[in-house]
Structures are given as C-alpha cells and as structure tokens.
Amino acid sequence: MDPTAASKPGTEDLLASAHVVSLPLATRFRGITTREAVVFDGPLRATEFSPFVEYNDTEAAAWLRAAIDFGWVEQTAVLRDSIRVNATVPAVATADVESVLARFPGCRTAKVKVAEASQSRADDVARVAEVRRVLGPEGRIRVDANGGWNVDEAEHAIRELAPFDLEYVEQPCASVDELVELRARIGWMGVPIAADESVRKADDPLAVARAGAADVLVVKAQPLGGVGRALEILAASGLPVVVSSALDTSVGLSMGARLAAAVPDLDFDCGLGTAALLAADLTDDPLLPVDGAIPVRDVVLSPALLERHAASPERTAWWHERITRTHALL
Numbered sequence: 001m002d003p004t005a006a007s008k009p010g011t012e013d014l015l016a017s018a019h020v021v022s023l024p025l026a027t028r029f030r031g032i033t034t035r036e037a038v039v040f041d042g043p044l045r046a047t048e049f050s051p052f053v054e055y056n057d058t059e060a061a062a063w064l065r066a067a068i069d070f071g072w073v074e075q076t077a078v079l080r081d082s083i084r085v086n087a088t089v090p091a092v093a094t095a096d097v098e099s100v101l102a103r104f105p106g107c108r109t110a111k112v113k114v115a116e117a118s119q120s121r122a123d124d125v126a127r128v129a130e131v132r133r134v135l136g137p138e139g140r141i142r143v144d145a146n147g148g149w150n151v152d153e154a155e156h157a158i159r160e161l162a163p164f165d166l167e168y169v170e171q172p173c174a175s176v177d178e179l180v181e182l183r184a185r186i187g188w189m190g191v192p193i194a195a196d197e198s199v200r201k202a203d204d205p206l207a208v209a210r211a212g213a214a215d216v217l218v219v220k221a222q223p224l225g226g227v228g229r230a231l232e233i234l235a236a237s238g239l240p241v242v243v244s245s246a247l248d249t250s251v252g253l254s255m256g257a258r259l260a261a262a263v264p265d266l267d268f269d270c271g272l273g274t275a276a277l278l279a280a281d282l283t284d285d286p287l288l289p290v291d292g293a294i295p296v297r298d299v300v301l302s303p304a305l306l307e308r309h310a311a312s313p314e315r316t317a318w319w320h321e322r323i324t325r326t327h328a329l330l
C-alpha cells in the first residue's frame with residue numbers, strides 16, 4: 001500500500017516530527033552495542049525509521065516508505081491480538097546463554113546466531129547444545145547464519161547441529177543459487193531452510209521463492225517497505241513465514257506485530273521479542289515478551305525517555321540528512 005499524495009508527509013513534516021535516539025543494547029548484537037533509530041510522531045501513531053547506519057540510501061528508502069506507511073496511512077485489519085515470539089540468542093559465550101534466555105520469559109522457541117566470523121563451529125555447537133539444555137527437549141531451536149557459510153561449510157555445520165533438533169536454518173549461505181544447492185544436498189536431513197537476507201536485501205524479494213531456494217520466508221516490515229507491501233510479498237511467495245524485527249525499538253516492533261497479526265497463517269513463533277535485547281526503550285510500556293508473547297498495539301512515546309536517549313547533535317544532523325536524501329528517492 002503506497003502512501004497517497006494527499007497523506008504523504010513532506011520532508012519538513014518528517015523532520016518536524018522526528019526524534020533521533022541512541023539506545024544501549026543489553027548485549028552486543030551483530031557487532032553493535034548501541035542502536036540508533038528515528039521515531040516519528042505520525043498522525044495515526046508513532047512510527048520508526050531505523051535502517052542500520054551502513055545501509056545506503058537506496059536500501060534505506062524501503063525503510064522510510066514503511067515508516068511513513070505505518071505513521072500516516074496503514075489500517076490493515078488484524079486477525080490476532082498477541083504474537084508468540086522467540087528468544088533471540090546473539091553469538092554469546094556458552095556461559096552467557098542462560099542469562100540471555102532469561103530475558104525472554106515463557107518463550108518456547110529460541111533463535112541462535114551461528115557462523116560468527118570470529119568464532120569456530122565448535123563454538124556454535126556448544127552454544128546450541130547449551131540452548132537445548134536450558135530449553136529442554138520440548139523447546140524449538142532455529143539457527144541463523146546470516147549467510148556466513150559456503151555450501152560445504154553449511155552442509156557440515158548443519159549435520160553437526162541437526163542432532164539438537166532444528167526447526168530450521170536461517171540464511172545458511174548468502175546467495176539464492178547456494179541455497180538451492182544446499183537445499184538439494186541436505187534434503188535427507190529433514191532440516192528446513194529459511195531465507196532472510198535473500199528476501200529483505202534482494203532487488204526481487206520473490207526470487208528465492210521462485211527458485212525453490214527456501215522452505216520458509218523471514219519477513220521484516222521495515223526493509224520490505226511496510227506492512228501492506230510485506231503482506232503482498234508473502235502472499236505471492238506461497239511459503240510459510242516468520243515475521244521478525246530489525247532490532248527495532250518498541251515502536252518498530254509494534255509495526256512488526258501488526259504485520260504478524262495480519263498474516264493469514266502464522267505457524268511459527270516470530271522474531272519480535274527483541275525489545276529484550278535493548279537496555280533502554282522509548283516508551284514506559286515496552287513490547288517485551290510476557291508469557292512468550294507480545295501484544296498487538298500501538299506504542300505511546302515517553303517524552304522523558306526520548307530526551308534521555310536523544311542522539312548527539314552530530315548524529316541527529318546525520319540522520320536528518322539521511323531522511324532528506326532518502327525521502328527524495330520515494
């Protein structure tokens with residue numbers, strides 16, 4: 001659903017309603033310890049624009065489209081009022097696994113990061129083994145390699161990890177062609193493959209489904225251009241989906257929860273529990289997992305928290321320029 005010309009905010013409207021923030025993380029995740037984000041006071045609700053700082057303007061444009069859609073336009077009907085979420089376990093030391101999982105009360109599913117460049121396969125196996133020990137035999141475990149393996153490495157790593165009973169392996173290899181080859185090689189193991197970067201960073205998010213490269217799609221509202229656009233993509237793919245966050249603040253998580261609430265069939269727990277990875281948030285009532293789920297609702301920004309976590313003048317100016325450049329691309 002594209003914003004209409006009438007309701008689409010101009011650059012000045014966006015900048016006037018923007019709050020640039022820098023939030024500390026509770027635990028290092030994908031190499032960062034603070035999360036920079038912009039939240040807008042939209043006329044419909046608070047909304048978020050938080051492409052990672054290294055993303056270029058072309059990639060960031062989809063995230064801005066999503067922010068505008070959610071704050072100014074989005075009215076999708078929802079089918080459920082709470083979303084079951086997974087615990088997200090960064091590539092931490094084995095000794096820290098239990099305390100990370102404790103941040104996600106009631107979550108029966110854990111997603112474990114693997115294939116971190118500075119670590120070995122033994123580290124991955126030990127981390128997954130520890131997650132299995134803490135969750136017990138009924139827990140569900142998925143791993144996410146963020147495209148860090150080639151096909152041979154993926155085949156061997158999955159064979160070593162499969163005895164821990166994997167729900168799926170997310171983005172084991174970087175390219176769609178590699179995923180196709182890997183899927184053919186490991187079919188006998190019965191471990192499904194999920195695509196994440198091959199959906200959210202691809203020029204054509206449906207290429208992976210057309211190629212038969214994955215069994216499951218990971219969909220994220222911001223990188224796919226918003227709730228409506230993500231729903232179109234997942235419907236066209238015909239594949240089961242997992243809705244996930246982009247390490248958003250609770251505002252971006254409310255967008256993800258709304259997307260998850262509108263998905264016709266939602267069989268997997270969603271990666272929307274990540275407020276638990278933040279050491280601070282922007283609302284007095286954050287979307288933290290309770291009993292393994294988060295509610296589907298809008299988020300009320302706290303002026304005091306916006307002020308406390310306001311980014312420096314230099315970073316604020318950087319984000320304002322990014323918004324201005326990115327908005328010109330829409």
Ligand SMILES: O=C(O)CCC(=O)C1=CC=C[C@@H](O)[C@@H]1C(=O)O
Nearest residue numbers: 030088111244245246247271274
């Ligand atoms: O899916 C989850 O459990 C949480 C979200 C998550 O893992 C991610 C969020 C943001 C950036 C990514 O590196 C990462 C992912 O790859 O899925």
Ligand SMILES: [Mg+2]
Nearest residue numbers: 144170171196
């Ligand atoms: Mg992923």
